[in-house]
Amino acid sequence: MQIQPYLFFDGSCEEAIDFYKTTVGAKVEMMMRFKEAPPEMPAAPEHAEKIMHATVQIGDSTVLMSDGHCNGQAAFQGFAMSLIVADDAEAAAKFAALGAGGQVQMPLGKTFFSPSFGMLTDRFGVSWMVYVPLAQ
Numbered sequence: 001m002q003i004q005p006y007l008f009f010d011g012s013c014e015e016a017i018d019f020y021k022t023t024v025g026a027k028v029e030m031m032m033r034f035k036e037a038p039p040e041m042p043a044a045p046e047h048a049e050k051i052m053h054a055t056v057q058i059g060d061s062t063v064l065m066s067d068g069h070c071n072g073q074a075a076f077q078g079f080a081m082s083l084i085v086a087d088d089a090e091a092a093a094k095f096a097a098l099g100a101g102g103q104v105q106m107p108l109g110k111t112f113f114s115p116s117f118g119m120l121t122d123r124f125g126v127s128w129m130v131y132v133p134l135a136q
Helices: 013-024 088-099
Strands: 006-008 027-033 051-058 061-066 081-084 103-109 116-121 127-132
Touching (some): 013 061, 013 088, 088 127
Parallel strands (some): 006 061, 081 127
Antiparallel strands (some): 051 061, 103 116, 116 127
8 A cells, every 4th residue: 555645736737847856856757748638538728738647756755746727826735745865964955955936934953853854835835844864
């Protein structure tokens, strides 16, 4: 059994994928545009080039993405993507990259449960927690 997040970007999925390629090393495994849907499932002509479904690999995890209904601003609420990295330097680099154009909720710093932990919302509205696990 697996749980995979499915993020709906409501029109900015391709831009988000490009952003995640540069910030967290995302790799597109599969991508289908609305124009590729079968004839019995026609899409609005203005959405033809938008992404109907994408499977994206980030590290060892799979994240599913789509433009959804393409109706404007996506609303990501009630969850955060948790990015676990190897060390403080990687945490700092990923936190800075993901935070570009976004908003920091908790600056990256030492906590009782991590040598580097921080929370932010990226420029697409997706919440992230970046951290280094305590050494075992």
